[in-house]
Amino acid sequence: MFIKQLYTSCLSEAAYYIESNGEAAIIDPLRDIDAYLELANERKAKIKYIFETHFHADFVSGHLDLSKATGAPIVYGPDTKTSFPIHLAKDGEVFSIGNLLIEVLHTPGHTLESSCYLLKDADRKNYCVFTGDTLFVGDVGRPDLAQKGAEITMSDLAGMMYDSIHTKLFPLENDVIVYPAHGPGSSCGKNLGPNTFSTIGEEKEKNYALKASSKEEFIKVVTDGMQAPPIYFPVNAKINKEGYDNLNNVLQQGLKGLSVKEFKSQLTDDTILLDTRNAVEFTQGFIPGSISIGLEGRFAEWAGSILPFESPILLVTEPGKEKESIIRMARVGFNNVKGYLNGGFHAWPNAGQEIDMIIDIEADELMMDMPHDENLLVVDVRRTTEFADGHLKDAKNIPLDEMTDPATIADLEETQNLYVHCAGGYRSVIAASLLKRQGFHNLRNVIGGWSKIKEQEKATIVKETSVLN
Numbered sequence: 323m324f325i326k327q328l329y330t331s332c333l334s335e336a337a338y339y340i341e342s343n344g345e346a347a348i349i350d351p352l353r354d355i356d357a358y359l360e361l362a363n364e365r366k367a368k369i370k371y372i373f374e375t376h377f378h379a380d381f382v383s384g385h386l387d388l389s390k391a392t393g394a395p396i397v398y399g400p401d402t403k404t405s406f407p408i409h410l411a412k413d414g415e416v417f418s419i420g421n422l423l424i425e426v427l428h429t430p431g432h433t434l435e436s437s438c439y440l441l442k443d444a445d446r447k448n449y450c451v452f453t454g455d456t457l458f459v460g461d462v463g464r465p466d467l468a469q470k471g472a473e474i475t476m477s478d479l480a481g482m483m484y485d486s487i488h489t490k491l492f493p494l495e496n497d498v499i500v501y502p503a504h505g506p507g508s509s510c511g512k513n514l515g516p517n518t519f520s521t522i523g524e525e526k527e528k529n530y531a532l533k534a535s536s537k538e539e540f541i542k543v544v545t546d547g548m549q550a551p552p553i554y555f556p557v558n559a560k561i562n563k564e565g566y567d568n569l570n571n572v573l574q575q576g577l578k579g580l581s582v583k584e585f586k587s588q589l590t591d592d593t594i595l596l597d598t599r600n601a602v603e604f605t606q607g608f609i610p611g612s613i614s615i616g617l618e619g620r621f622a623e624w625a626g627s628i629l630p631f632e633s634p635i636l637l638v639t640e641p642g643k644e645k646e647s648i649i650r651m652a653r654v655g656f657n658n659v660k661g662y663l664n665g666g667f668h669a670w671p672n673a674g675q676e677i678d679m680i681i682d683i684e685a686d687e688l689m690m691d692m693p694h695d696e697n698l699l700v701v702d703v704r705r706t707t708e709f710a711d712g713h714l715k716d717a718k719n720i721p722l723d724e725m726t727d728p729a730t731i732a733d734l735e736e737t738q739n740l741y742v743h744c745a746g747g748y749r750s751v752i753a754a755s756l757l758k759r760q761g762f763h764n765l766r767n768v769i770g771g772w773s774k775i776k777e778q779e780k781a782t783i784v785k786e787t788s789v790l791n
Contacts, residue, residue: 323422323443324365325450327501328357329518332620333381333653334508336518338452338501340441342420347371348394349439349452350503351384353569354649358384359391369394371417373424375454375503376436377402377562379467379555380510381622382655385562387569399437400428405564411437427490429456431483432463432510434474438490440498450499451522456483457491458502460515462531466548467555476548480541487532496523507620509552512544549705552723554626554654561655569652576637576648576659582673585663588636593660594629597638598647599667601751605680605767609638609663609670612678614755617643617650619748626654627723628756637662638670680754683766685774688741689781699738703753704745704772710786712776722749725756734762743768743775 324341330352338349339361346367348358362369369392372385376399385396386406395409397417402410411417413428423442430436432455439452455463465479498521504510505518515528526532534540580588589595589611597604597612598621604614615624617640629635635658639647644662651659663669671677683691692698700717702709709719722744724730734740740762744750747770754767768775775781 323420323449325441325501326361327518328361329505332650333622334505334514335381336501336503336505340419340422340424341365341367342422342444344368345370345418345420347373347417347419347424348388349373350375350378350454351388353382353384353387353566353653355384355388355391355569358388362392368392370419371395371397371424373397373439373452375399375438375452375456376433377559378455378503379551379559379562380504380508381653382558382566383562384569386565390568397426399426399435401430402435403563413437427451429453429483429486429490431465431479431486432456433467433479434482436463436486440494448494448498450501451491451494452501452503453491454503455510457487457500457525457529458504458508458511458514459500459517459520459525460529461511461513462487462529462544463510464512464548464551465544467551467559476545477541480544481537483544484534484537484540491522492526494522496521496526498522500525509549509555509623512548547707549707552623552627554631557631558626558655566655567657569649572652572657572659573645573648575657576661577644578661579644579664580636580661581664582669582675585636585661586675588634588660590634592633594633594635595638596625596629596635596647597667597755598643599638599640601748602682603640603667604751604755605682607671607677607679608667608755610676610678611759612638612755613759614751616748616751617647621647622650622654624722624749624752625651625656628726628752629656631655631658633658635659638667639663641666678758680751680758681766682769683741684769685778688743688766688768688775689778691741695739697737697739699734699740701734701740701742701753701757702744702772703742703749708745708772712772712783712785714775715782715784720753722753725753728760731757731760731762736762736764738764740765741768742766743771746771746773 427438466476
């Protein structure tokens with residue numbers, strides 16, 4: 323028996339490779355499938371099944387391309403309806419992988435078709451369970467992703483999840499390993515734990531949701547304080563249900579190196595100019611109108627949260643990072659990259675073209691400027707809960723994922739000097755680029771963000787207890 327977790331940190335996503343006696347199965351593959359094919363080839367195994375735990379909302383699955391490449395059927399649990407051929411498994415149906423068995427456990431709650439896969443070893447002992455977005459380490463899946471038009475509430479789904487966990491997962495032995503689809507940082511739960519696997523016993527003991535004394539308490543604790551899901555979630559769920567273009571076609575279209583002249587000719591009003599270089603490099607110089615989303619952070623999530631899916635995209639990347647940028651965008655459903663600037667950013671000023679910059683300042687400079695500038699406004703782009711847990715007095719909270727809505731910045735004035743910060747410096751550069759794009763140029767980016775600001779002796783810090791309680 324061979325099991326490998328293939329974890330993608332920027333999406334907090336875990337896919338799984340299972341193998342026995344030359345037969346393999348993949349659970350919840352990402353859209354770029356080379357890693358699975360290469361692993362099977364290295365181990366001289368044939369991929370027999372592709373198991374999907376549910377319609378993923380936070381990334382585009384590789385189920386279709388992997389099935390075409392291997393001939394393996396795509397397996398979904400009960401209540402699944404798709405626009406492409408699948409093996410619609412029954413609750414309790416068993417599949418063989420070499421001398422291993424995989425049993426389908428239908429566990430509606432996160433979504434209606436959500437299913438877990440229980441793996442039994444060669445001795446038919448329950449060994450591990452692949453829980454998808456039903457059960458995480460320290461958390462459970464969010465129950466608010468019912469598709470539009472479905473006459474079902476978040477509380478209904480939470481109640482289903484309670485029943486699913488207590489009838490299908492609680493009876494399993496305490497030493498059964500829990501392999502979830504996501505780890506820390508994922509938006510598919512409220513607050514996932516720091517690890518990417520656990521055991522049934524550990525979750526019974528430590529998971530806040532599983533310690534609920536009743537179904538009613540479970541529904542309450544799971545639904546209380548639920549943040550709205552990222553706006554790209556329904557887009558990705560729809561793509562996974564209806565199908566998508568082959569990734570090779572997306573790459574062929576996007577991997578077109580454009581000269582400065584060709585690049586300029588494609589910069590129409592509806593074109594998104596995306597710069598994927600490191601945030602520190604971006605602030606020192608960029609093409610006017612660019613949006614910064616650096617590859618060093620949670621790139622795909624922020625692309626999906628703030629960029630329109632229907633607009634054509636032109637890329638500026640670190641030379642050699644063009645393919646990575648396109649693949650990571652494709653993971654959340656972007657198929658419309660039209661090319662990249664040949665030679666990277668420096669080709670632009672070398673051709674005599676105008677550039678823009680964002681001024682970086684240290685946290686102590688912010689403290690020195692605040693008492694002497696009546697037009698200074700601190701713009702904190704962290705999440706509402708982060709802001710509530712501690713922020714500078716009189717700071718304005720505009721969460722980054724809300725910044726593309728004109729209403730959220732309507733009361734900002736061009737005469738104000740905007741000092742933008744987040745927790746550590748990644749999100750603030752994205753925010754500053756968005757503000758620049760919308761005509762605000764009197765701005766500063768605070769290096770190190772809140773992590774440095776809160777260390778300043780002169781910082782007046784307040785909390786929003788009404789939000790935290």
